[in-house]
Amino acid sequence: KQEVTQIPAALSVPEGENLVLNCSFTDSAIYNLQWFRQDPGKGLTSLLLIQSSQREQTSGRLNASLDKSSGRSTLYIAASQPGDSATYLCAVYNNAGNMLTFGGGTRLMVKP
Amino acid sequence: EADIYQTPRYLVIGTGKKITLECSQTMGHDKMYWYQQDPGMELHLIHYSYGVNSTEKGDLSSESTVSRIRTEHFPLTLESARPSHTSQYLCASDQGAWGSPLHFGNGTRLTVT
Numbered sequence: 001k002q003e004v005t006q007i008p009a010a011l012s013v014p015e016g017e018n019l020v021l022n023c024s025f026t027d028s029a030i031y032n033l034q035w036f037r038q039d040p041g042k043g044l045t046s047l048l049l050i051q052s053s054q055r056e057q058t059s060g061r062l063n064a065s066l067d068k069s070s071g072r073s074t075l076y077i078a079a080s081q082p083g084d085s086a087t088y089l090c091a092v093y094n095n096a097g098n099m100l101t102f103g104g105g106t107r108l109m110v111k112p
Numbered sequence: 113e114a115d116i117y118q119t120p121r122y123l124v125i126g127t128g129k130k131i132t133l134e135c136s137q138t139m140g141h142d143k144m145y146w147y148q149q150d151p152g153m154e155l156h157l158i159h160y161s162y163g164v165n166s167t168e169k170g171d172l173s174s175e176s177t178v179s180r181i182r183t184e185h186f187p188l189t190l191e192s193a194r195p196s197h198t199s200q201y202l203c204a205s206d207q208g209a210w211g212s213p214l215h216f217g218n219g220t221r222l223t224v225t
Contacts (some may be wrong), residue, residue: 034213043118043202043216044155081204089155090216099171100214 002024002027004092004103012109015081021075021106028071031093035064038087038105047088048075057083080110115139118203118217125193126225133188133220135203141209141215144175148172148218151199161186162208193224 003026013019023033032051036044048057048064050073056065063076074091087105094101116137125131137144146159147170157170161180175197176190186205190197203217 001135036214036216041219041221043116043218044204044214046213046215049213055123100157107152 002030002092002094002099002101004076004090004101006088006090006103006106008106009104010107010109012111013081015110017080017110017111018076018078019080019108021077021088021108023070023075025043025092025101028068028090030068031095032090033061033064033066033073033090034100035073036089036091038089040086044089053105077108080108082110082112084106084108085110091092113177115204116203116215118220118221121218122221122223123188124223124225125139125195126217127192131193131222133189133201135186135188135204135217136184137186137203137215138184139205139207139215141182141205142170142181142183143174143206144187145204145214146170146176146178146188147202147204148174149150149202151200189203193222195224198222198224 007022034049035047038044050057050066061078066073087107089105091100091102119134140161144161147155149155151192156172160176174189200221202219206212
């Protein structure tokens with residue numbers, strides 16, 4: 001059974017810092033990996049989707065990398081802002097593309 | 113802006129009541145999902161649907177039921193609410209193609225007293 005782990009569980013940084021969020025998964029036979037953002041009491045917003053054949057995806061200040069063989073992904077946030085404060089979740093699709101497994105999330109606080 | 117809508121946004125209800133949580137999407141997506149999330153905890157899939165007249169149970173056992181009579185509508189029903197059902201319920205959808213991006217609603221926060 002796929003297990004997805006996110007470290008750290010919580011992170012507090014001053015505004016302007018570059019930071020890295022980590023995601024690891026136990027079964028490397030994945031179809032793709034997605035990073036989401038969740039604001040308190042809200043649903044999830046999709047940030048980036050990396051297909052299993054890709055190494056990274058970029059959107060603005062966000063860059064996500066995928067190393068399928070080692071079961072790891074990182075989300076890099078450049079020049080963090082208070083508006084980036086949220087919980088960030090990674091999720092992996094199994095190889096059949098029909099089941100998404102979520103990690104527990106990293107709760108990020110960016111202080112002004 | 114949201115293309116997937118959940119109502120109500122918040123619901124406080126007494127034990128034993130029957131409730132239906134509504135979810136609608138305007139994107140024409142085939143696959144729809146219900147996730148349950150306790151505060152600060154992981155999301156767990158409780159139901160999903162491949163399309164009209166399709167309903168499947170997720171990896172977390174749930175006493176709720178779902179129906180899919182129309183493509184755009186995927187309501188979740190609890191016949192007799194209990195305090196253990198208190199949680200946030202998130203509806204999601206995608207195109208149904210392998211590994212397509214998932215779109216979420218804003219959720220319904222249910223409290224059963």
